[in-house]
Amino acid sequence: xxxxxxxxxxxxxxxxxxxxxxxxxxxxxxxxxxxxxxxxxxxxxxxxxxxxxxxxxxxxxxxxxxxxxxxxxxxxxxxxxxxxxxxxxxxxxxxxxx
Numbered sequence: 001x002x003x004x005x006x007x008x009x010x011x012x013x014x015x016x017x018x019x020x021x022x023x024x025x026x027x028x029x030x031x032x033x034x035x036x037x038x039x040x041x042x043x044x045x046x047x048x049x050x051x052x053x054x055x056x057x058x059x060x061x062x063x064x065x066x067x068x069x070x071x072x073x074x075x076x077x078x079x080x081x082x083x084x085x086x087x088x089x090x091x092x093x094x095x096x097x098x
Contacts, residue, residue, distance in 0.1 A: 003055075010034065032058065036067060044073050 012020075012030075020030060039057035042048040048056065054064035065075055078086065 039064070040068065040071055040073060043068070044077075046077075050075070 025033070036057045036059070039048065039053040042056070043050065043053035050061060050064065054061045057064055057067065059067060068075055
């Protein structure tokens with residue numbers, strides 16, 4: 001089943017594009033990098049799940065996890081409150097088993 005796609009256009013100043021092109025970043029590479037960095041940002045901001053961010057980046061989940069690691073973005077990022085709940089749950093389970 002094919003995924004429906006929406007086109008999003010970004011304008012880049014010509015001098016910026018020419019500088020990037022001089023460094024080997026042509027339109028296709030620039031578009032791919034933009035999608036990956038957007039996916040990373042939206043994942044980091046908790047706007048997209050891991051799977052949705054990986055899809056935006058055009059990567060599989062494990063490939064996207066590697067990309068996150070390369071960019072020092074944690075795959076699991078709990079708030080202090082969420083972490084406290086997890087620790088309490090683990091302590092409760094340990095008490096029941098032990």
